[in-house]
Amino acid sequence: MRRLNVAMIGFGNAGRAFSRIILEKQKEIEKTMDCDIRIVAITTGRRGSFLCEEGIDLEEACRQIEEEGAFRTDSPQYSKLTSTEVIRSVEYDVMLELTPLQIFTGQPAIDHIKAAMQRKKHVVTANKGPIAWAYKELREMAEEKGVCFYYETTVMDGTPIFNLTVDTLKFCKVTEVSGILNTTTNFVLEELAKGASYEEAMQEGRKRGFVEADPSMDMDGWDAAAKTTALLNVLMHADITPRDIDRTGITAITEKDIKEAKRRGCFIKLFCRGVIEDGKVVGTVKPIEVPEQELIAHIDGTSSAVSITTDLMGKLTIVEHNPEILQTGYGIFSDLIRVIDHSK
Amino acid sequence: MRRLNVAMIGFGNAGRAFSRIILEKQKEIEKTMDCDIRIVAITTGRRGSFLCEEGIDLEEACRQIEEEGAFRTDSPQYSKLTSTEVIRSVEYDVMLELTPLQIFTGQPAIDHIKAAMQRKKHVVTANKGPIAWAYKELREMAEEKGVCFYYETTVMDGTPIFNLTVDTLKFCKVTEVSGILNTTTNFVLEELAKGASYEEAMQEGRKRGFVEADPSMDMDGWDAAAKTTALLNVLMHADITPRDIDRTGITAITEKDIKEAKRRGCFIKLFCRGVIEDGKVVGTVKPIEVPEQELIAHIDGTSSAVSITTDLMGKLTIVEHNPEILQTGYGIFSDLIRVIDHSK
Numbered sequence: 001m002r003r004l005n006v007a008m009i010g011f012g013n014a015g016r017a018f019s020r021i022i023l024e025k026q027k028e029i030e031k032t033m034d035c036d037i038r039i040v041a042i043t044t045g046r047r048g049s050f051l052c053e054e055g056i057d058l059e060e061a062c063r064q065i066e067e068e069g070a071f072r073t074d075s076p077q078y079s080k081l082t083s084t085e086v087i088r089s090v091e092y093d094v095m096l097e098l099t100p101l102q103i104f105t106g107q108p109a110i111d112h113i114k115a116a117m118q119r120k121k122h123v124v125t126a127n128k129g130p131i132a133w134a135y136k137e138l139r140e141m142a143e144e145k146g147v148c149f150y151y152e153t154t155v156m157d158g159t160p161i162f163n164l165t166v167d168t169l170k171f172c173k174v175t176e177v178s179g180i181l182n183t184t185t186n187f188v189l190e191e192l193a194k195g196a197s198y199e200e201a202m203q204e205g206r207k208r209g210f211v212e213a214d215p216s217m218d219m220d221g222w223d224a225a226a227k228t229t230a231l232l233n234v235l236m237h238a239d240i241t242p243r244d245i246d247r248t249g250i251t252a253i254t255e256k257d258i259k260e261a262k263r264r265g266c267f268i269k270l271f272c273r274g275v276i277e278d279g280k281v282v283g284t285v286k287p288i289e290v291p292e293q294e295l296i297a298h299i300d301g302t303s304s305a306v307s308i309t310t311d312l313m314g315k316l317t318i319v320e321h322n323p324e325i326l327q328t329g330y331g332i333f334s335d336l337i338r339v340i341d342h343s344k
Numbered sequence: 345m346r347r348l349n350v351a352m353i354g355f356g357n358a359g360r361a362f363s364r365i366i367l368e369k370q371k372e373i374e375k376t377m378d379c380d381i382r383i384v385a386i387t388t389g390r391r392g393s394f395l396c397e398e399g400i401d402l403e404e405a406c407r408q409i410e411e412e413g414a415f416r417t418d419s420p421q422y423s424k425l426t427s428t429e430v431i432r433s434v435e436y437d438v439m440l441e442l443t444p445l446q447i448f449t450g451q452p453a454i455d456h457i458k459a460a461m462q463r464k465k466h467v468v469t470a471n472k473g474p475i476a477w478a479y480k481e482l483r484e485m486a487e488e489k490g491v492c493f494y495y496e497t498t499v500m501d502g503t504p505i506f507n508l509t510v511d512t513l514k515f516c517k518v519t520e521v522s523g524i525l526n527t528t529t530n531f532v533l534e535e536l537a538k539g540a541s542y543e544e545a546m547q548e549g550r551k552r553g554f555v556e557a558d559p560s561m562d563m564d565g566w567d568a569a570a571k572t573t574a575l576l577n578v579l580m581h582a583d584i585t586p587r588d589i590d591r592t593g594i595t596a597i598t599e600k601d602i603k604e605a606k607r608r609g610c611f612i613k614l615f616c617r618g619v620i621e622d623g624k625v626v627g628t629v630k631p632i633e634v635p636e637q638e639l640i641a642h643i644d645g646t647s648s649a650v651s652i653t654t655d656l657m658g659k660l661t662i663v664e665h666n667p668e669i670l671q672t673g674y675g676i677f678s679d680l681i682r683v684i685d686h687s688k
Contacts, residue, residue, distance in 0.1 A: 021656060025515050028515065029515070158656070158657050159657070159660060160508060160512035160513065163511070163512040164504060164508060164512055167507070167511045167512060168504035168507040168508055168511060168512070168678065169504065169678070170678060170681050171369050171372065171373070171677070171678075171681065172674075292636075293642055293644070294642060295639055295642045295643070295663065297642075298637055298638065298639045298641075298642060299639070300637070307665075312365060312502070312670065312671075312674040312677075313502050313503070313671055313674050314664070314665060314666070314667055314668070314670070314671055315664075315665040315666075316503060316662060316663065316664055316665070317661075317662070317663040317665065318660060318661070318662050318663075319639065319660065319661040319662075319663070320658070320659075320660055321651075321658060321659040321660070321661065322658070322659075323658055324658070326656065326658070327656075327657055327658055330516075330656040330657050333515070333656075334512065334513070334514060334515075337514050337515065
């Protein structure tokens with residue numbers, strides 16, 4: 001049986017959801033893919049690292065973080081190595097980049113990915129920073145080094161947006177991409193439309209866990225711009241960064257705007273879009289009025305949607321309904337399965 | 345370069361749309377996949393056949409059918425061989441089953457597929473009959489003979505429903521499938537909701553080409569039941585036929601029902617669904633009231649939608665917006681590309 005050693009750089013909610021899927025599906029993967037997946041390294045920012053050549057006890061790793069808040073320094077698997085040291089020195093086949101997003105730089109994720117690829121390791125990232133800020137360079141490096149580089153989780157969790165297009169829409173040329181990609185703004189606009197005030201909407205969103213302490217990255221459209229950039233870079237070969245997106249957040253939208261839109265039979269949505277103009281991919285993120293008979297007027301709660309228009313298959317829309325953290329874990333898992341499929 | 349010989353059984357609108365994609369993409373396939381696709385046989389029910397070992401002139405074949413209504417008997421490629429004779433005697437690698445659907449038997453498509461597989465030929469079918477009536481047997485036969493067997497076009501044209509699930513949702517277990525799959529009934533219900541009478545709705549639908557001379561297969565829910573069966577057989581391993589679907593058409597729906605639903609803020613839709621009950625897959629097709637804030641209330645025109653719920657990825661919906669015949673052609677084309685990818 002083939003052995004695949006995995007290093008997890010970052011071990012937050014998504015990493016632990018991924019770990020639980022591995023625990024559940026490990027036997028099935030051995031049986032159907034003849035592959036023995038072992039997690040040989042887990043690093044965190046400030047909670048220590050675990051290393052074990054024979055495979056870390058994932059159950060115990062999750063338990064320590066969740067119950068004790070950090071890896072126990074007296075665990076036999078404990079290590080003081082930093083993420084960068086692990087990426088550069090430990091023996092592994094695939095690196096999973098799961099560190100928190102730095103939305104204006106894509107770092108340290110970009111450096112992590114480069115360091116792993118330099119050593120000819122396959123890379124899976126759940127971090128949209130690298131895809132928004134350095135996609136072309138990383139894609140070229142992956143090709144040069146002959147390694148897999150997957151990033152399905154960066155937009156709409158495990159929903160197969162990139163893989164759908166690459167695997168199942170072969171020979172189709174993408175001419176337009178659009179969608180509703182930011183949960184926080186979508187939730188706030190929905191609550192306002194129901195009659196809540198801004199203050200109430202933000203409070204409710206914080207309570208339900210998808211409005212950040214500092215919500216400006218979402219409200220100003222930066223998160224949506226990063227996701228739009230990722231989509232346009234991968235699906236339309238745009239070679240842009242989030243700064244190239246014509247971006248308007250929702251902070252200028254008033255309760256009155258929403259009421260007036262409603263009177264016209266419309267909902268206001270933060271709409272992301274990329275089209276080709278004069279041979280160039282042009283991306284926008286801005287609030288628009290969507291007539292209530294249109295499908296995307298009804299992307300509510302934490303749901304998201306992406307529409308992809310191609311020359312041969314017309315317009316398709318894929319909707320993810322109210323995802324939870326399991327769906328993020330699955331995105332990482334499905335990319336790892338792709339690595340098994342596409343590498344020798 | 346590898347050579348792939350293709351026999352087309354049936355040459356209606358979908359077959360000709362497929363042919364035009366081949367003409368457009370042939371060079372690109374040669375370049376990127378190192379494969380030379382040649383159509384070596386085209387058969388029709390009553391319009392003659394074309395045979396040519398070196399590859400049929402597709403442009404001319406389309407022209408003759410479209411301008412002259414049949415293949416010219418004085419064409420050098422003309423042949424009197426029937427579909428069955430071609431399937432059994434001509435040398436080809438892949439058979440495309442594109443004959444018209446016989447909804448209550450799945451014939452002659454099922455026999456065509458068996459005859460081709462018997463000779464160890466790969467099969468692509470755009471005909472939902474075989475998937476609704478004989479999926480398990482054909483799937484087992486394909487495995488026994490070691491051939492590819494693809495059928496993406498049978499539900500929602502080239503929209504990647506089957507391939508999405510098989511290729512990109514690996515290790516996910518499908519627990520529920522639902523959707524709006526029949527254009528005729530969806531159009532009629534939409535027109536009624538707009539205030540048209542049944543008679544007016546049918547007339548408009550006929551004019552626009554998606555209400556048949558005898559619309560009973562659609563109105564009674566048989567078409568939707570066949571598609572539902574195909575989805576449940578493939579995605580949920582149901583091993584059922586359309587007769588096992590609990591089926592109610594829309595003929596009993598009155599204009600009054602629709603008005604009352606509207607007053608309650610609902611649209612009536614012919615809803616297809618499969619769930620697991622007591623360990624068994626149970627399929628239903630019936631008109632239901634869908635609240636207007638739900639996404640599928642807004643699947644209009646000729647659009648369709650399928651929702652797939654899995655253990656690991658929750659609920660995803662994929663929508664095909666107002667497809668044309670090109671999208672059917674693409675479904676056949678994409679399956680042929682899969683044959684190239686998955687066969688040696």
